[in-house]
Amino acid sequence: AKHAGRDRVIIFDQAMESLLDEYQKLEDDLRSSVDEDLIDISFQPILSTDGTTLESLEVLGRWFHPKLGLISPERFIPIAENARLIRRYTLSVLKKSCMVAKMEFGVFPDLRLSVNISVQEMLETHFLDDLHAILLETDFPPHLLNLEVTESLLAKNESELSQVMQDCCKLGIKFHIDDFGTGYSSLARLHALPIDALKIDKAFVKRIDQGGETLIKAVIEMAHGLNMKVVCEGVETLEQAQCIAQLGGDYIQGYFYAKPMATSELSMWLFAFTH
Numbered sequence: 001a002k003h004a005g006r007d008r009v010i011i012f013d014q015a016m017e018s019l020l021d022e023y024q025k026l027e028d029d030l031r032s033s034v035d036e037d038l039i040d041i042s043f044q045p046i047l048s049t050d051g052t053t054l055e056s057l058e059v060l061g062r063w064f065h066p067k068l069g070l071i072s073p074e075r076f077i078p079i080a081e082n083a084r085l086i087r088r089y090t091l092s093v094l095k096k097s098c099m100v101a102k103m104e105f106g107v108f109p110d111l112r113l114s115v116n117i118s119v120q121e122m123l124e125t126h127f128l129d130d131l132h133a134i135l136l137e138t139d140f141p142p143h144l145l146n147l148e149v150t151e152s153l154l155a156k157n158e159s160e161l162s163q164v165m166q167d168c169c170k171l172g173i174k175f176h177i178d179d180f181g182t183g184y185s186s187l188a189r190l191h192a193l194p195i196d197a198l199k200i201d202k203a204f205v206k207r208i209d210q211g212g213e214t215l216i217k218a219v220i221e222m223a224h225g226l227n228m229k230v231v232c233e234g235v236e237t238l239e240q241a242q243c244i245a246q247l248g249g250d251y252i253q254g255y256f257y258a259k260p261m262a263t264s265e266l267s268m269w270l271f272a273f274t275h
């Protein structure tokens, strides 16, 4: 019994070590996948609440690990952020999606893209220059681009952030605040920044099923008061869609209308949608 404590520490150490090894291995694999440009993208349509018009396609990263299979972006994005790979990753996703939009979906000239931007990269130097260079290179019109940034961004350095956002806006780029409702943001900040839409997290949409639509209702009223649109994500059922329509929500994203799709599948979806 005297040694039990020490044994436990040793077992704990070993467990920690193998976890760290595993993490390190995953980080190395991610680095080479980013370097070799092996990370794929899928697209998920965002539609008007009545399902008749397309607002944009959200671009979602897809990493097929040679041994572990599909790894969720919820897992690999934080690793990319920690390993300082996120900037290269984002630029490659942006370039890929602009090229696909131009080359595969070129028959739909007004097609918008929504690209996820990690909070930490928004304030890095050259963020806008890099972004602009890709838009020029791929000949993708900046006014057809939405950038999705999470609510935690609003807590960052006020003047610097506001400057970057204003510069993006001058190019015609729009901002959507992702996972709205999961963090804390002051009304004043929301009002001071050039934000086009708030995206309500799917956790809140789920609550509709238990009659908990108070938060969605409040966000829609506030957003409209500030001249912003509202996107509800994770909408899976007709009941949820009807509730959002009744509350005046502008756009819907979710399995109810469309799942994330690979390029070829999306081509067919777009064709069916427009015919």
Ligand code: C2E
Pocket (backbone or CB within 6 Å): 044, 059, 060, 061, 072, 073, 074, 077, 090, 093, 116, 117, 118, 178, 179, 202, 233, 234, 235, 236, 253, 254, 255, 256, 260
């Ligand atoms: P998010 O931006 O909130 O994206 C929406 C997530 O909800 C996506 O998961 C999407 O597949 C999923 N989803 C869509 N409709 C439904 C639905 O009806 N029901 C349910 N249960 N889920 C639905 P995904 O693709 O696994 O992405 C997870 C998160 O990873 C994203 O959440 C985003 O925060 C992050 N992410 C994905 N791609 C990128 C990227 O290229 N860059 C950055 N920075 N983050 C990314």
Ligand code: CA
Pocket (backbone or CB within 6 Å): 058, 116, 148, 178
């Ligand atoms: Ca998003």
Ligand code: CA
Pocket (backbone or CB within 6 Å): 178, 179, 199, 201, 233
């Ligand atoms: Ca979201």
Ligand code: CA
Pocket (backbone or CB within 6 Å): 179, 201, 202, 233
């Ligand atoms: Ca979310």
